[in-house]
Amino acid sequence: MMKDDGLKGKRILLSHGDGGALTRKLIEEIFYKKFYNDILIKDQDAALLPACDRPIAMTTDSFIVKPIFFPGGDIGKLAVCGTVNDLAVSGAEAKFITTAFIIEEGFKMEDLAQIVDSMWQTARECGLTIVSGDTKVVEKGSIDGIFINTTGIGVLPAGVNLGFQQIKPGDKIIISGNIGEHGVAVMASREGFSINLSSDCAPLNRITQSILKNSQGVKFMRDPTRGGVASTLKEIAISSHNVDFCINEENLPISQEVNTVCQLLGYDPLYLANEGKILAFVAPEECEKIISLMKELPYGENTCCIGEVQEGKGDVLLKTIIGGTRKLNLLSGISLPRIC
Amino acid sequence: MMKDDGLKGKRILLSHGDGGALTRKLIEEIFYKKFYNDILIKDQDAALLPACDRPIAMTTDSFIVKPIFFPGGDIGKLAVCGTVNDLAVSGAEAKFITTAFIIEEGFKMEDLAQIVDSMWQTARECGLTIVSGDTKVVEKGSIDGIFINTTGIGVLPAGVNLGFQQIKPGDKIIISGNIGEHGVAVMASREGFSINLSSDCAPLNRITQSILKNSQGVKFMRDPTRGGVASTLKEIAISSHNVDFCINEENLPISQEVNTVCQLLGYDPLYLANEGKILAFVAPEECEKIISLMKELPYGENTCCIGEVQEGKGDVLLKTIIGGTRKLNLLSGISLPRIC
Numbered sequence: 001m002m003k004d005d006g007l008k009g010k011r012i013l014l015s016h017g018d019g020g021a022l023t024r025k026l027i028e029e030i031f032y033k034k035f036y037n038d039i040l041i042k043d044q045d046a047a048l049l050p051a052c053d054r055p056i057a058m059t060t061d062s063f064i065v066k067p068i069f070f071p072g073g074d075i076g077k078l079a080v081c082g083t084v085n086d087l088a089v090s091g092a093e094a095k096f097i098t099t100a101f102i103i104e105e106g107f108k109m110e111d112l113a114q115i116v117d118s119m120w121q122t123a124r125e126c127g128l129t130i131v132s133g134d135t136k137v138v139e140k141g142s143i144d145g146i147f148i149n150t151t152g153i154g155v156l157p158a159g160v161n162l163g164f165q166q167i168k169p170g171d172k173i174i175i176s177g178n179i180g181e182h183g184v185a186v187m188a189s190r191e192g193f194s195i196n197l198s199s200d201c202a203p204l205n206r207i208t209q210s211i212l213k214n215s216q217g218v219k220f221m222r223d224p225t226r227g228g229v230a231s232t233l234k235e236i237a238i239s240s241h242n243v244d245f246c247i248n249e250e251n252l253p254i255s256q257e258v259n260t261v262c263q264l265l266g267y268d269p270l271y272l273a274n275e276g277k278i279l280a281f282v283a284p285e286e287c288e289k290i291i292s293l294m295k296e297l298p299y300g301e302n303t304c305c306i307g308e309v310q311e312g313k314g315d316v317l318l319k320t321i322i323g324g325t326r327k328l329n330l331l332s333g334i335s336l337p338r339i340c
Numbered sequence: 341m342m343k344d345d346g347l348k349g350k351r352i353l354l355s356h357g358d359g360g361a362l363t364r365k366l367i368e369e370i371f372y373k374k375f376y377n378d379i380l381i382k383d384q385d386a387a388l389l390p391a392c393d394r395p396i397a398m399t400t401d402s403f404i405v406k407p408i409f410f411p412g413g414d415i416g417k418l419a420v421c422g423t424v425n426d427l428a429v430s431g432a433e434a435k436f437i438t439t440a441f442i443i444e445e446g447f448k449m450e451d452l453a454q455i456v457d458s459m460w461q462t463a464r465e466c467g468l469t470i471v472s473g474d475t476k477v478v479e480k481g482s483i484d485g486i487f488i489n490t491t492g493i494g495v496l497p498a499g500v501n502l503g504f505q506q507i508k509p510g511d512k513i514i515i516s517g518n519i520g521e522h523g524v525a526v527m528a529s530r531e532g533f534s535i536n537l538s539s540d541c542a543p544l545n546r547i548t549q550s551i552l553k554n555s556q557g558v559k560f561m562r563d564p565t566r567g568g569v570a571s572t573l574k575e576i577a578i579s580s581h582n583v584d585f586c587i588n589e590e591n592l593p594i595s596q597e598v599n600t601v602c603q604l605l606g607y608d609p610l611y612l613a614n615e616g617k618i619l620a621f622v623a624p625e626e627c628e629k630i631i632s633l634m635k636e637l638p639y640g641e642n643t644c645c646i647g648e649v650q651e652g653k654g655d656v657l658l659k660t661i662i663g664g665t666r667k668l669n670l671l672s673g674i675s676l677p678r679i680c
Contacts, residue, residue: 014677015672015673017566017677018566018567018671018676018677019565019566019567019568019571019613019671020566020567020571020611020670020671020672021669021670021671021672022672023566023567024575024670043579044430044503045399045425045426045427045429045430045562045563046397046398046399046426046427046429046430046432046492046494047397047398047399048395048396048397048430048496049395049396049397049398050395050396051392051393051394051395051396052391052392052396053391053393054391055388055389055390055391056388056389056390056391056392056396056493057386057387057388057389058386058387058389058436058438058471058472058493059385059386059387059438059472060438060439060440060472060473060474060489060491061440061474062440062441062442062474062476062489063476064442064476064478064482066482085385086385086386087385087386089385089386090384090385090386090388092386096398098398098399098400098491099400100400100401100402100489100491101402102402102404102442102487131398132398132399132400133400134400134401134402136402136403136404137677138404138484138677138678139677139678141484142404142406142483142484142678143482143483143484143487144478144481144482144483147442147483147487149400149402149440149489149491151400151438151440151489151491152386153396153398153493154386156388163384222385223385225359226357226358226359226360226363227358227359227360227363228359231359231360235364239383271360273359329361330360330361330364331358331359331360331361332355332360332361332362333355336358337354337357337358337477337478337479338476338478338479338482
């Protein structure tokens, strides 16, 4: 992809991380080349951002996904989406992001350039400015390839006040599309399976901003990443007061490919990671309107209602297709490492 | 140190990073136990911070130091100091910090608890609130121990306007104490040398706030970490306009221990990392006052003037003790990896 840049065959050296001449060259030729903006290139120890008369949201995540390139994305796209989505589901408008790279000596320069390009494209799609960065290089064998941290800040618009405590019996539970696709795509890619499925990795800020702007009915949102929809719902149920969440298995949007892989390998799609989905708790009278708003936007086409809130004691109850009820708990013991 | 907490013999498992029940347990028993505060425990995807009517400074750094415990500190103290100091030298008051951990499967739980304790103590010393975090676990062998990212935001006080462009011929160059001590302490610890020297790792925000509050003469500051005093000066010289920096070798504060190790091993203390030092460019008429202010405070006792700014073309000129002049350039090729 980057063959024209003369990067082919070049590799990261320890000296690229020593704070000297090669560090400067790497910053200018790889990072600034894509991330260039007026704040970043001031090249201060800290980026200087404008004052903000609204509450600020701040979130951090490190990304360790293996393999670093997978169907539907790469570690760079994932790192920007992950932080944008954490800001988005908190109700904030994502504004600024920092990027910190830890790279293994010998890493291919053209792979780094491709990852940086993904980050830049995703940030641009989200209207996000990359304001500061850091690059460290460790000896060959001290890390498996590349890890990326992104930390983002956003602004909470007036009138937005999401929280566990807003969730009440009768509220509807919405998911913005098919579940388990990131988990299956990464796992299949890692194991060399050939399936026709991409990660759902995507930025969700346009969806969250649309529904917050056009409806007063959004109570709480979260993106069901590690641990999947089940663990995320259970965490919310624990933190909320006197409610159970009742989920209808027949309403869960799951693609045929995810179902097939899960049946073959014994995974439950409710516990597989998503990187482009929102779980939203909404007032029942606004549910249809919010679903329509979400369906209109990219990454929201398969939005549907999967259940509702009822009085209870913090349980997540799955009404199965065959008519039974099963309690969903936090993911425990079935580990799928390095999924994000 | 943490033996009473029942952590002895316990180790990090892959499941501590899966977003499920063990992740929650780790967060509650290790991280929240120390970092507890009203913002953090709201446990949202993004922390909610107050509005800010002044410009905001933001900086990020990942820390990969080896060994993780060294004389004078550990990776946790280093991670908090590093980010506080980047904010401090930009003139900002450090306010909020995020922490993101990448941990190797099998890492000792009591070591993690000790690192978390160091971070908490350092954050408390700096008046800093830890507002959000992330924990990832990778398979044994995929990372060497533990890496930590910290990202901080601070507030720029009214009247503070530091920048390369403020540096003028005649300005004095101040260093807040002995140079090269972090580099030598970490290297000696790594190699098993027995020397009586600690890293200078320390938070510098009290010093920067004192001199900015009490003098109008501060033009620019930077902390000379990776690449040392020489690389940092050269970077500033390149970014500034039509100036050279003239440094007097005989004025450079260097301890006997650092001198001895450097002579034995062929290192130049000007290129060794510092983690508790400030380089400040100040107006000549304010120089003595600023030095006095710095000497009064912890970590500033050995502050002195090491040189001055003159008209030029971006060179850093070292007047040697024997009467010659040597140009200092960016660190190049002599790599001391994983120093911070």
